[in-house]
Amino acid sequence: MKRLLIGSTMVAALCAGTVSANESVIRDTANPNQWSIQTGDYANTRYSELKEINRHNVKRLAPAWTFSTGVLRGHEGSPLVIGDIMYVHTPFPNIVYALDLNNDGAIIWKYEPKQDPDVIPVMCCDTVNRGVAHANGMIFLHQADTTIVALDAKSGEVKWTAVNGDPTKGETNTATVLPVKDKIIVGISGGEFGVQGSVTAYNMETGEREWRAYSVGTDEEILVDPEKTTHLGKPVGKDSSINTWEGDQWKIGGGTTWGWYSYDPELDLFYYGTGNPSTWNPAQRPGDNRWTMTIMARDPDDGMAKWFYQMTPHDEWDYDGINEMILTDQKIDGEERKLLTHFDRNGLGYTLDRDTGELLVAEKYDPVVNWTTGVDMDPDSETYGRPTVVAEYSTEQNGEDVNSTGICPAALGTKDQQPAAYSPKTELFYVPTNHVCMDYEPFRVSYTAGQPYVGATLAMYPAPDSHGGMGNFIAWDNIKGEIVWSLPEKFSVWSGALATAGDVVFYGTLEGHLKAVDAKTGEELYKFKTPSGIIGNVMTYKHNGKQYVGILSGIGGWAGIGLAAGLTNPNDGLGAVGGYAALSNYTALGGQLTVFALPD
Amino acid sequence: MTTITRLACRLGLVIPFVLSTASFADEKKAEDEAPDNIAVSYEEDGKYFTEDDIPTYNISDDGAVDWYTFSGFRRYHSECHVCHGPDGEGSSYAPALKNSALDMDYYDFVDVVVNGRKHVDASANSVMPSFGTNKNVMCYLDDIYVYLKGRGTEEVARGRPAKKEKKSAMYKEAENACMDG
Numbered sequence: 001m002k003r004l005l006i007g008s009t010m011v012a013a014l015c016a017g018t019v020s021a022n023e024s025v026i027r028d029t030a031n032p033n034q035w036s037i038q039t040g041d042y043a044n045t046r047y048s049e050l051k052e053i054n055r056h057n058v059k060r061l062a063p064a065w066t067f068s069t070g071v072l073r074g075h076e077g078s079p080l081v082i083g084d085i086m087y088v089h090t091p092f093p094n095i096v097y098a099l100d101l102n103n104d105g106a107i108i109w110k111y112e113p114k115q116d117p118d119v120i121p122v123m124c125c126d127t128v129n130r131g132v133a134h135a136n137g138m139i140f141l142h143q144a145d146t147t148i149v150a151l152d153a154k155s156g157e158v159k160w161t162a163v164n165g166d167p168t169k170g171e172t173n174t175a176t177v178l179p180v181k182d183k184i185i186v187g188i189s190g191g192e193f194g195v196q197g198s199v200t201a202y203n204m205e206t207g208e209r210e211w212r213a214y215s216v217g218t219d220e221e222i223l224v225d226p227e228k229t230t231h232l233g234k235p236v237g238k239d240s241s242i243n244t245w246e247g248d249q250w251k252i253g254g255g256t257t258w259g260w261y262s263y264d265p266e267l268d269l270f271y272y273g274t275g276n277p278s279t280w281n282p283a284q285r286p287g288d289n290r291w292t293m294t295i296m297a298r299d300p301d302d303g304m305a306k307w308f309y310q311m312t313p314h315d316e317w318d319y320d321g322i323n324e325m326i327l328t329d330q331k332i333d334g335e336e337r338k339l340l341t342h343f344d345r346n347g348l349g350y351t352l353d354r355d356t357g358e359l360l361v362a363e364k365y366d367p368v369v370n371w372t373t374g375v376d377m378d379p380d381s382e383t384y385g386r387p388t389v390v391a392e393y394s395t396e397q398n399g400e401d402v403n404s405t406g407i408c409p410a411a412l413g414t415k416d417q418q419p420a421a422y423s424p425k426t427e428l429f430y431v432p433t434n435h436v437c438m439d440y441e442p443f444r445v446s447y448t449a450g451q452p453y454v455g456a457t458l459a460m461y462p463a464p465d466s467h468g469g470m471g472n473f474i475a476w477d478n479i480k481g482e483i484v485w486s487l488p489e490k491f492s493v494w495s496g497a498l499a500t501a502g503d504v505v506f507y508g509t510l511e512g513h514l515k516a517v518d519a520k521t522g523e524e525l526y527k528f529k530t531p532s533g534i535i536g537n538v539m540t541y542k543h544n545g546k547q548y549v550g551i552l553s554g555i556g557g558w559a560g561i562g563l564a565a566g567l568t569n570p571n572d573g574l575g576a577v578g579g580y581a582a583l584s585n586y587t588a589l590g591g592q593l594t595v596f597a598l599p600d
Numbered sequence: 601m602t603t604i605t606r607l608a609c610r611l612g613l614v615i616p617f618v619l620s621t622a623s624f625a626d627e628k629k630a631e632d633e634a635p636d637n638i639a640v641s642y643e644e645d646g647k648y649f650t651e652d653d654i655p656t657y658n659i660s661d662d663g664a665v666d667w668y669t670f671s672g673f674r675r676y677h678s679e680c681h682v683c684h685g686p687d688g689e690g691s692s693y694a695p696a697l698k699n700s701a702l703d704m705d706y707y708d709f710v711d712v713v714v715n716g717r718k719h720v721d722a723s724a725n726s727v728m729p730s731f732g733t734n735k736n737v738m739c740y741l742d743d744i745y746v747y748l749k750g751r752g753t754e755e756v757a758r759g760r761p762a763k764k765e766k767k768s769a770m771y772k773e774a775e776n777a778c779m780d781g
Contacts, residue, residue, distance in 0.1 A: 073725070074692065092725060117720045121729035125682055126693045192682065280678075403760065439760065441674065446779060451734040457677040459686070459760055560692030565685050589692055 022181045025135050026265065028082060033542035035081045035550075038131040038176040039419065040498075040539070043327035044262040046421035047499045048540045052547035053598060054502030058516045058525045061596050064548060067105055069591035071095065074535050074556020076417075077131025077176060078496070079593060080139075081541035081550075082153065087139055088593055091556070092120060092127035094143045098156060101543045109156030111141070111149075119145045119167040122193065122450065125558040128174050128535070130260075130417070135179035136204060142186050146173045148202060150184075160207035164188060164200055168450050171195050178261035180270060180300045183210060187257030191275040191320065194252030194453040197292075199272065201303060211303040215255030215274040215291050216241050222291065222305070223298070229305045230357060232385045236308065244288040252447055253285070254278030255292035259322030259417050264338070267355055269297045269306055271340060273321035280318050280411075281442035281455030282396040288313040293321040295342060295350070297357060307357030312346050313386060316395040317371060317440060318411035318456075319346035324419045327354060330427060332479055341478040343420055343431050345413025348375065348387070351478045359385055363481030365415075365474065366433060368408040368463045395440050395456070403441040403457075410438035410460040412558060416494070419537060420476075423499040426519050428484055429476040430505045432493035435463045436470050436567065461567045470567065473497075473507055473515075475522060485522040491583060494559040496537025498549070506549060508534025510559055511586040514551050514596065530594045533587040535559055546597055554591035555583070637706070638753060646768035648746070654706045655742040657750035664763035665756060667771060672747025673761055675740040679731075687758040688751040694726065701748035709745060713737065739778035 028036035032049040040046045053061065069075065073091035080087040085108065086099040093115055098108040120127055123144060133140045138159060139151045146165035151158060164186055165171030170193020178185040183201040191197065197215040202208065213223040219239060226238045242250055256275040263270040274296065277289035293312040298305050312319050326341045340354035347369030351361035362375035371394075372387040391397050393407045412434055420431040438460045445455035462470045471489035476482070495508030503519040510533040516526040533555030540549045566582035640658050641651035646667050648658040658666040676688065676697075683694040690696030701709060716730035731737040737744070750756030 072723070117718060117725060117727050118729070120720075120725055120727040121683065121716075127725070443674065443678075444779075445678070446735045448734050448736075451729075451731070452679055452682070452736070454678045454682070454736075457674040458681075459677065556692045561681075561683065561685050561694075562691075564691040565687065565689030565696075567686065583692075 022135070022179065022265065024137070025179055028134065034083070035078070035539045035541050036134045037080070037179070038077055038133060038537070039260055039262065039324070042263040042265065044260060044324045044419065045326060045328065045499070046419060046497060046537070047423055049501045050540055050542055050547045051500060051502035052542075053500065053504060053549065055504050055518050055525060057598060058502070058504050060598055061516065061526050061528070061549070062599050063528065064595050064597040065105055066595070067099065067593040069095070069097075069554070069593065071554070071591045072589040073554065073591070074126045074128045074560055075552040075554030075591045076128040076174070076535050076537070076557055078537040078539040078552060079550050080132060080134055081543070082134050084543070085153070087132055087134070089129060089132050089141065090591060091129050091554075092123075092144045094129055094141060096132060096139060096141055096151065096156070098153075111151055111156050113143055113147065113149065115143060115145045115147070116167070119172055122167050122170055123172045123174065123189065125561055126556045128557045130174060131176045133177050133179050138204075140177045140179060140184055142173050142175065142177050144172055144174070146171055146188065148177065148184065148186060148207070150207060162202050162207040162209065165190075169193070169195065170450050173258070175258045175260070178263060178270060179204060180263050183300060185261060185270065185300065187259070187261070187272065189256050189258040191254040191256040191278055192452055192454055193450065194278045194447050195254065195256055196251060197254060197256035197274055199257050199298075199303070201300065213298060213303040213305070215257065215294070216245070216250045216253040216289070218242060223303045224305045230307045232309060232359060233356065233379070241290045244290040246286045249285045252278055252453065253289065253292065257322065260324035260419055262325045262327050263300070264327055264354060267338070268299065269354070270300050271295065271297050271325035271327070271354065273323060273325065273342065275320035275322050276315050276318045279445055279453050279455035281400065281445060282314060282316045283400045283442060284444065284455065289315065293319065295321065295325060295340070295352070297354065309352060309357055309359065309385065311344050311348070311350065311387070314396065317346070317407060319344065319413055321345065323415055323417060326420065326422050326429065328422055328424070330479065332360070339478065341422070341429060343415045343429075343476075345409070345416065346371070346387070347409045347414040348372070349476055349478065349481060351481070361478065361481040365431065365476055365483060366409065366435060366472065368435065368437065368466060369414060370406070370408045395442050401441065401443050403439050405439045406437060406464070407440055408437040408463055409434060410436040411440070411458055412436060412460070412492070412562065416558065418494050418535070419496040421497040421499040421505065423505070423519055425501065425503065427477070428519070429478055430497045430499055430507070430519075431474045431476050432495055432497055432507055433472045433474055434470060434492040435466060435472050436460050436492065437463050460562060470563065473517070487517065487522050487524075491563055492559055494535040494557065495551075498538035498540060500540060506538040508536065508538065508551055508553075510534065510555065510563065510583055512553055514538070514594070528596070531592050532590045533560070533583065549596045550593060552591065552593055555587050555589060559583070637702075638749065645770035646765060647771070655746050657746040657756060659750075659755055660765070662763065664765055665750070665761045666746075667765050667767050668743045669747045669750055669756060670761050670764035671740060672743035672745070675736070676744050676747055679734075679737050680744065688748045689758070697748050698751035701745060702752035706745065710741060713741060735779055739775060
């Protein structure tokens with residue numbers, strides 16, 4: 001299916017008779033020997049056709065070489081491999097290394113930007129960075145301070161820089177960029193600082209800004225056509241965003257865009273999700289708070305929105321909608337469909353038609369999810385597409401200064417940004433998840449530019465009456481909306497998965513294990529303890545005829561903050577069994593790359 | 601600056617001399633003579649102080665924490681815990697403030713929260729921001745401080761305090777004046 005998609009796109013590109021800049025990305029991602037963008041391919045499947053390492057021989061896997069990044073903080077994202085060069089990035093200060101795979105990983109060039117350290121504390125939850133992207137012979141880095149840098153892939157020379165935001169107002173960046181056509185599309189962080197979220201396109205060759213689409217704002221700001229842009233099949237109408245806010249709250253209304261981006265070359269649409277409305281105290285922002293918590297489909301040429309789907313209207317739990325949108329072509333009831341699958345922080349796994357935005361499936365991908373009884377799937381209903389909120393767990397209905405207890409999932413979501421993988425061979429999604437619940441008490445806060453703007457107190461703990469662990473690694477059927485198998489984990493699984501044609505699925509754990517499991521059954525086939533906890537994403541490549549698997553270790557990120565000292569359920573009383581499973585008893589800081597291969 | 605002035609007024613601060621001339625040789629002696637930074641000496645409208653007029657926590661015989669400590673729990677988990685981890689326990693990113701509240705002098709603690717501090721070199725990039733203009737922190741600085749001291753001695757357990765004293769009329773008045781001012 002993937003080949004078909006690529007084939008027809010190549011034809012389309014040839015017919016157009018022009019050299020479009022995304023051709024390099026399409027060519028590079030079609031070559032399984034390389035890993036040229038963070039998501040593996042435009043469809044965000046994180047699937048590799050390589051199969052030298054397979055479910056029969058993966059038990060013999062062993063470390064082949066390692067590399068210390070020299071940085072201690074949380075290491076998210078993954079290295080890239082283009083040709084004979086590997087590109088490794090780090091958290092703040094956002095160093096990029098080019099390593100020579102023909103010369104034992106020797107450093108060809110190193111780029112270290114100078115950034116004001118004042119950006120560090122403005123980054124909520126560690127100074128992570130989810131990696132660089134490659135297109136047109138350039139490496140694109142989006143720094144913590146929102147500076148975007150284009151580097152010559154061969155020499156490391158700076159080709160251009162652009163500045164996307166203002167850290168003194170809380171605007172920062174943790175995400176990778178999407179190179180598409182002749183543009184670089186970038187997002188922004190700062191939902192806990194009252195930032196008005198946006199995506200922005202820069203010219204790939206010059207760094208000039210071409211368009212910006214806000215998540216919340218006037219129709220001109222959010223780039224919609226009130227008559228043509230749809231929500232669940234109906235035009236969004238005039239002032240669709242600001243109509244759903246009271247007063248000027250939308251100007252500090254969040255909806256940041258720090259997750260992953262996917263792109264469909266045939267439909268010529270790119271997809272991403274928007275984050276939480278700001279503040280976390282829902283009483284301070286009456287209304288649906290559109291278009292926060294929304295899946296967006298936009299045209300990369302001008303940013304114009306084709307369709308939206310708001311998953312969590314008027315968020316009451318900080319369930320950011322930024323997780324990846326995975327694009328697949330699959331049959332439903334015998335009919336070939338262009339699908340988009342998304343595992344939201346709110347605990348629901350969504351399957352949509354990515355052409356029209358039609359909602360097909362919305363089911364819980366962790367059975368403990370309790371804030372909703374489910375989504376209204378009746379197109380004729382007034383509440384079509386809305387989740388039914390359970391009053392007991394509604395921090396809005398319980399009100400300010402009331403502690404709502406036992407809400408599942410916790411604010412970090414049933415899944416955070418750590419991306420899932422999809423294998424077209426099994427038609428299953430492999431999803432790293434959190435199994436954590438929370439108490440949530442909202443209260444009034446005041447806004448100061450550049451200062452945290454949170455407005456709720458949270459206590460998190462392992463899901464009660466379950467296996468006691470804080471995570472699961474699951475296989476998901478996106479057509480039936482069902483879990484196929486589920487592996488309990490002691491800690492949240494905060495590592496992006498990789499699926500391969502060798503019928504092996506890889507992921508990392510917070511204790512630091514790289515694990516390989518059988519794609520069909522979930523049976524554990526291999527594990528190796530790397531030097532630090534893993535919040536990075538597994539990647540694979542082939543060099544000199546041999547398949548390698550690479551993973552960044554380096555504990556940190558929100559997982560390192562929330563779980564370092566362990567969690568316990570305050571409602572269990574003293575001496576609760578299984579409480580305080582402290583991550584700090586298993587791992588310590590330190591960034592390094594470990595590359596695995598089958599021994600000769 | 602107005603916030604800090606107001607804070608100082610609210611606390612009725614009298615800045616005492618801090619003697620720090622003790623050498624290693626007489627460290628033990630200095631420790632013996634160090635003022636008790638924990639024990640409650642007196643109470644004013646639900647706020648507890650040591651004999652040196654430093655805010656401190658109080659736990660009554662039935663296990664109820666004073667309102668400031670409870671409020672500190674709430675504000676800590678809104679403003680501080682995204683870097684410093686739950687319950688003042690520290691994280692992979694930032695130090696355990698339950699220890700800082702014991703190790704640091706009250707005035708130094710306030711100074712770091714108001715002005716921030718940096719430790720950036722080849723091996724570290726720790727930056728505490730300045731919260732001097734942030735009312736959500738400044739109006740509750742003593743609350744957060746006494747909560748963390750209670751966490752440091754472990755007299756205040758992890759998690760949400762189960763029992764608490766009522767919010768006093770004076771507290772309400774001061775809170776409104778600070779947040780609206």
